[in-house]
Amino acid sequence: xxxxxxxxxxxxxxxxxxxxxxxxxxxxxxxxxxxxxxxxxxxxxxxxxxxxxxxxxxxxxxxxxxxxxxxxxxxxxxxxxxxxxxxxxxxxxxxxxxxxxxxxxxxxxxxxxxxxxxxxxxxxxxxxxxxxxxxxxxxxxxxxxxxxxxxxxxxxxxxxxxxxxxxxxxxxxxxxxxxxxxxxxxxxxxxxxxxxxxxxxxxxxxxxxxxxxxxxxxxxxxxxxxxxxxxxxxxxxxxxxxxxxxxxxxxxxxxxxxxxxxxxxxxxxxxxxxxxxxxxxxxxxxxxxxxxxxxxxxxxxxxxxxxxxxxxxxxxxxxxxxxxxxxxxxxxxxxxxxxxxxxxxxxxxxxxxxxxxxxxxxxxxxxxxxxxxxxxxxxxxxxxxxxxxxxxxxxx
Amino acid sequence: xxxxxxxxxxxxxxxxxxxxxxxxxxxxxxxxxxxxxxxxxxxxxxxxxxxxxxxxxxxxxxxxxxxxxxxxxxxxxxxxxxxxxxxxxxxxxxxxxxxxxxxxxxxxxxxxxxxxxxxxxxxxxxxxxxxxxxxxxxxxxxxxxxxxxxxxxxxxxxxxxxxxxxxxxxxxxxxxxxxxxxxxxxxxxxxxxxxxxxxxxxxxxxxxxxxxxxxxxxxxxxxxxxxxxxxxxxxxxxxxxxxxxxxxxxxxxxxxxxxxxxxxxxxxxxxxxxxxxxxxxxxxxxxxxxxxxxxxxxxxxxxxxxxxxxxxxxxxxxxxxxxxxxxxxxxxxxxxxxxxxxxxxxxxxxxxxxxxxxxxxxxxxxxxxxxxxxxxxxxxxxxxxxxxxxxxxxxx
Numbered sequence: 091x092x093x094x095x096x097x098x099x100x101x102x103x104x105x106x107x108x109x110x111x112x113x114x115x116x117x118x119x120x121x122x123x124x125x126x127x128x129x130x131x132x133x134x135x136x137x138x139x140x141x142x143x144x145x146x147x148x149x150x151x152x153x154x155x156x157x158x159x160x161x162x163x164x165x166x167x168x169x170x171x172x173x174x175x176x177x178x179x180x181x182x183x184x185x186x187x188x189x190x191x192x193x194x195x196x197x198x199x200x201x202x203x204x205x206x207x208x209x210x211x212x213x214x215x216x217x218x219x220x221x222x223x224x225x226x227x228x229x230x231x232x233x234x235x236x237x238x239x240x241x242x243x244x245x246x247x248x249x250x251x252x253x254x255x256x257x258x259x260x261x262x263x264x265x266x267x268x269x270x271x272x273x274x275x276x277x278x279x280x281x282x283x284x285x286x287x288x289x290x291x292x293x294x295x296x297x298x299x300x301x302x303x304x305x306x307x308x309x310x311x312x313x314x315x316x317x318x319x320x321x322x323x324x325x326x327x328x329x330x331x332x333x334x335x336x337x338x339x340x341x342x343x344x345x346x347x348x349x350x351x352x353x354x355x356x357x358x359x360x361x362x363x364x365x366x367x368x369x370x371x372x373x374x375x376x377x378x379x380x381x382x383x384x385x386x387x388x389x390x391x392x393x394x395x396x397x398x399x400x401x402x403x404x405x406x407x408x409x410x411x412x413x414x415x416x417x418x419x420x421x422x423x424x425x426x427x428x429x430x431x432x433x434x435x436x437x438x439x440x441x442x443x444x445x446x447x448x449x450x451x452x453x454x455x456x457x458x459x460x461x462x463x464x465x466x467x468x469x470x471x472x473x474x475x476x477x478x479x480x481x482x483x484x485x486x
Numbered sequence: 487x488x489x490x491x492x493x494x495x496x497x498x499x500x501x502x503x504x505x506x507x508x509x510x511x512x513x514x515x516x517x518x519x520x521x522x523x524x525x526x527x528x529x530x531x532x533x534x535x536x537x538x539x540x541x542x543x544x545x546x547x548x549x550x551x552x553x554x555x556x557x558x559x560x561x562x563x564x565x566x567x568x569x570x571x572x573x574x575x576x577x578x579x580x581x582x583x584x585x586x587x588x589x590x591x592x593x594x595x596x597x598x599x600x601x602x603x604x605x606x607x608x609x610x611x612x613x614x615x616x617x618x619x620x621x622x623x624x625x626x627x628x629x630x631x632x633x634x635x636x637x638x639x640x641x642x643x644x645x646x647x648x649x650x651x652x653x654x655x656x657x658x659x660x661x662x663x664x665x666x667x668x669x670x671x672x673x674x675x676x677x678x679x680x681x682x683x684x685x686x687x688x689x690x691x692x693x694x695x696x697x698x699x700x701x702x703x704x705x706x707x708x709x710x711x712x713x714x715x716x717x718x719x720x721x722x723x724x725x726x727x728x729x730x731x732x733x734x735x736x737x738x739x740x741x742x743x744x745x746x747x748x749x750x751x752x753x754x755x756x757x758x759x760x761x762x763x764x765x766x767x768x769x770x771x772x773x774x775x776x777x778x779x780x781x782x783x784x785x786x787x788x789x790x791x792x793x794x795x796x797x798x799x800x801x802x803x804x805x806x807x808x809x810x811x812x813x814x815x816x817x818x819x820x821x822x823x824x825x826x827x828x829x830x831x832x833x834x835x836x837x838x839x840x841x842x843x844x845x846x847x848x849x850x851x852x853x854x855x856x857x858x859x860x861x862x863x864x865x866x867x868x869x870x871x872x873x874x875x876x877x878x879x880x881x882x
Contacts, residue, residue, distance in 0.1 A: 134806070135802060135805040135806045136805045136806070136808075136809075136810075136811050136813065137801055137802055137804070137805030137806075137811070137813045137829075138805075138813070164798075166798065166802075167798055167801055167813065167826070167829055167830065167831070168830070169814070169828075169829065169830045201798065202796075202798025202799070202801070202802060203797060203798035203801070203826070203830075203831045204831065309806060310802060311802050311805060388784070400598075401599060402560075402562065402563055402597065402598025402599040403598070405533055405563055405598070405599070406531060406533055406562075406598060406706060406707050408533070409531040409532045409533030409534075409707060410530070410531045410532070410533075410705060412532075413532075414532075415532050415533070417532065417533045417534070417563070418565070430563070430599070432565075433533075433563055433565065434563065434564070434565045434599075435563070435599045435600065
């Protein structure tokens with residue numbers, strides 16, 4: 091992480107506190123030098139982890155100055171004791187930073203149903219605060235990792251009438267079924283943004299990024315995305331319905347989509363990043379539904395892994411998506427290569443070309459329904475032997 | 487297949503016609519010595535294979551005397567040529583048997599999007615008819631196999647006031663996501679059953695069996711279950727709303743559930759058969775929804791493969807199922823061993839016992855929601871390395 095990418099007024103610190111038996115980084119904090127305006131998006135799962143129960147009311151107040159995150163244990167399904175632990179860790183950090191408790195957010199990711207030990211926080215938090223630095227964002231990103239193969243950060247810089255930066259940190263690794271991969275995202279900007287604008291742009295950007303790799307509603311017990319704007323860049327306030335607001339929104343989307351693609355690419359055992367693009371749909375909801383159906387089909391994903399141009403599985407996944415279709419009007423392309431036209435195979439020569447597309451580690455599958463003008467994309471990965479290995483042995 | 491299990495008046499024949507490159511059995515016929523009353527259940531996929539388009543109107547007329555089935559090619563997404571091929575094969579069999587075209591049903595399973603060759607039918611059908619025999623049901627079951635590791639037949643015999651037999655043949659192998667595993671089922675009885683009763687009992691039995699291993703609506707392009715009753719046992723007509731109808735219905739359910747469990751056990755790469763039983767639900771629909779959510783979770787299934795008593799994944803899958811729950815009231819048992827009580831872990835000793843349950847090749851996961859009195863079960867398998875291997879290499 092280049093210093094250049096770090097928004098002003100934010101400091102970071104990460105460490106190995108002992109929650110993970112592996113002695114890898116597992117505890118981190120992000121601190122703003124002033125209370126930041128903030129908003130959040132939280133899991134829709136009805137089983138909700140303790141840190142979310144503790145954090146949501148704080149974020150709802152609209153101000154946040156510090157984030158405490160641990161990996162190795164999700165503090166989910168841990169009852170009253172888990173709630174107590176989440177509250178205590180929050181208070182420990184607030185006390186060390188000498189800020190109000192309700193300016194702190196806590197997040198956890200890891201195994202469900204095991205008590206989160208308090209000791210690593212008691213000994214770790216003072217050290218973390220001592221070591222706070224503007225150039226340690228990567229340490230926090232690393233301290234968030236569970237099955238992630240690499241840490242995930244993305245940044246943009248606006249240099250125009252306004253000057254500000256947006257930095258995103260995320261953890262998460264794509265799944266066959268994305269329904270339980272905890273996704274944490276922390277997005278920090280030194281821009282000054284109207285609070286009501288924050289509340290609008292974050293859900294929009296999440297929809298086009300994290301929610302286009304995971305299935306809406308099918309979220310883990312711990313999912314959370316927070317956006318903090320501390321205004322430390324000293325640029326003018328970005329108000330809703332302005333050109334500057336549009337620019338900010340686009341930058342935010344870019345950062346979140348970059349992170350989302352990293353999550354797909356870090357799919358557990360994934361070797362390919364595939365954009366499933368449905369065009370010619372009646373409306374956007376239909377396009378999304380069809381794209382999601384294809385993107386989450388285990389058979390489609392194993393065919394990608396096998397580099398098998400098996401468009402039959404794709405058209406069948408569109409067929410059971412529930413979207414209005416005419417099977418005799420569907421075209422499918424792998425990048426620029428047509429493999430099905432009017433629902434029929436285009437022949438062995440084209441299929442050989444399509445197979446070469448599939449041998450790439452990144453490609454686009456375009457499905458034209460010829461029903462209308464709407465389109466939508468999902469990002470998915472292939473499904474490999476490694477996926478099963480990682481998840482069968484996860485807790486051992 | 488013991489002769490004893492074969493209902494009177496049905497004959498069978500199977501062969502290797504050359505559709506499969508492997509030279510395994512791939513073409514079969516089932517013939518009744520008289521037109522049988524019949525009914526069917528067909529795929530809900532909007533992409534529908536040619537044999538279904540051709541067969542459905544015939545079955546709708548309520549009479550069927552012969553079934554022609556091939557594996558190795560699904561004749562799906564094959565356009566007008568595919569429809570023509572399905573019709574021609576149907577006519578070829580009708581001609582050989584000297585029966586009306588509309589007494590014949592055709593079914594196909596295998597690769598999607600490749601033309602089904604006609605030659606194997608032209609040369610094969612006369613041979614099949616010549617070799618018809620009451621004791622060749624297993625040959626037909628074998629000729630239906632695609633990724634199936636074993637052929638599937640199940641039978642019951644009623645000996646009471648009535649004497650009749652029910653024989654079921656099926657193909658299909660369970661999937662992570664069952665959404666594209668073609669499921670074919672042919673159920674034959676020599677009982678005489680009122681046509682209106684047939685129409686009621688088949689969908690009911692399918693719901694409790696094949697639809698409790700596969701996700702309703704998420705079906706392949708070729709799914710089809712046919713029930714033929716030819717009355718050759720010369721027992722009294724079974725009428726609706728009678729004790730005899732109830733007995734028949736139970737027998738039918740038993741045959742279909744036996745076949746359904748075989749399909750799960752033959753899950754591609756599966757090593758375990760797991761019943762996901764949700765009890766204490768508000769209503770049956772909720773119980774079904776929660777059970778399905780758990781049964782189709784790739785993370786739950788990989789944990790079964792890893793023999794990891796990871797109940798956190800189970801409770802999270804219940805959480806995102808959309809069903810009303812209170813996470814603090816959920817109990818989870820592996821067979822008789824409690825692993826979670828009131829949404830909390832019960833401790834390491836119990837988990838060790840639970841791990842021993844998971845080491846079995848068949849067990850029951852009971853999830854008590856404590857919301858009401860309804861219950862429902864899904865049957866699922868574990869998810870192993872083999873699944874990925876089989877599906878990545880399917881067409882090669």
